[in-house]
Amino acid sequence: MKIAVYPGSFDPITNGHLDIIRRASKIFDKVIVLLAINPEKNCRFSKEERLNMLVEVVKPYKNVEIDSYNGLVIEYARKHGASVLIRGLRVVSDFEYEWAYAAANEYIDKEIEMVFLMARKELTFISSSQIDELYNSGVDISSLVPKIVLETYTRTRNK
Ligand code: ADP
Numbered sequence: 001m002k003i004a005v006y007p008g009s010f011d012p013i014t015n016g017h018l019d020i021i022r023r024a025s026k027i028f029d030k031v032i033v034l035l036a037i038n039p040e041k042n043c044r045f046s047k048e049e050r051l052n053m054l055v056e057v058v059k060p061y062k063n064v065e066i067d068s069y070n071g072l073v074i075e076y077a078r079k080h081g082a083s084v085l086i087r088g089l090r091v092v093s094d095f096e097y098e099w100a101y102a103a104a105n106e107y108i109d110k111e112i113e114m115v116f117l118m119a120r121k122e123l124t125f126i127s128s129s130q131i132d133e134l135y136n137s138g139v140d141i142s143s144l145v146p147k148i149v150l151e152t153y154t155r156t157r158n159k
Helices: 015-027 046-058 071-079 092-108 129-135 147-155
Strands: 003-008 030-038 064-069 084-089 113-119
Touching: 003 015, 003 071, 015 030, 015 113, 030 046, 030 092, 046 064, 046 147, 064 071, 071 084, 071 092, 084 092, 092 113, 092 129
Parallel strands: 003 030, 003 084, 030 064, 084 113
Antiparallel strands: none
16 A cells, blocks of 8 residues: 655645645545644744644545644654655745755655656645735635634634
8 A cells, every 4th residue: 555645834725735735635545634733933823723724634535544643744654654745846946945844855765756746737826825915915715725724723813
């Protein structure tokens, strides 16, 4: 069974992330979307809020699971029998970061492959931080994020 882990902050999950999940679920037997907890990162949404949104949006995909981890993603992958880490690539600036990430992972464990999926053209400009900026400026983000994300923004507006 080919198991892949798709790690990220998902703060919040966007239609760009969801497209990667949908495509990965067709390639691998099982995909674990991993909320990677980085205590140093100042997130808009709590761990619980991000997990709730993730659980909701992957419901249509029977071979996709959600988990969270407070440590090295590659260590998580190893413990859970995954042989692949998935990342999405949007623009050239993503490449630099992903290249360093891949090099570090290779140093730790050469057996785990990184697989990069190119963002769909129309979703290339979507990032969690951009979504947050647009929302805070009063722009309608409903076509850029799943419905549950918009609901969570509304519910936690006064945070
Ligand atoms: P991280 O903090 O680990 O970069 P993110 O949640 O920002 O977490 O992103 C997780 C992964 O999803 C990264 O590989 C990122 O490049 C990818 N990604 C983010 N937005 C998109 C998008 N619009 N299309 C394709 N991939 C994306």
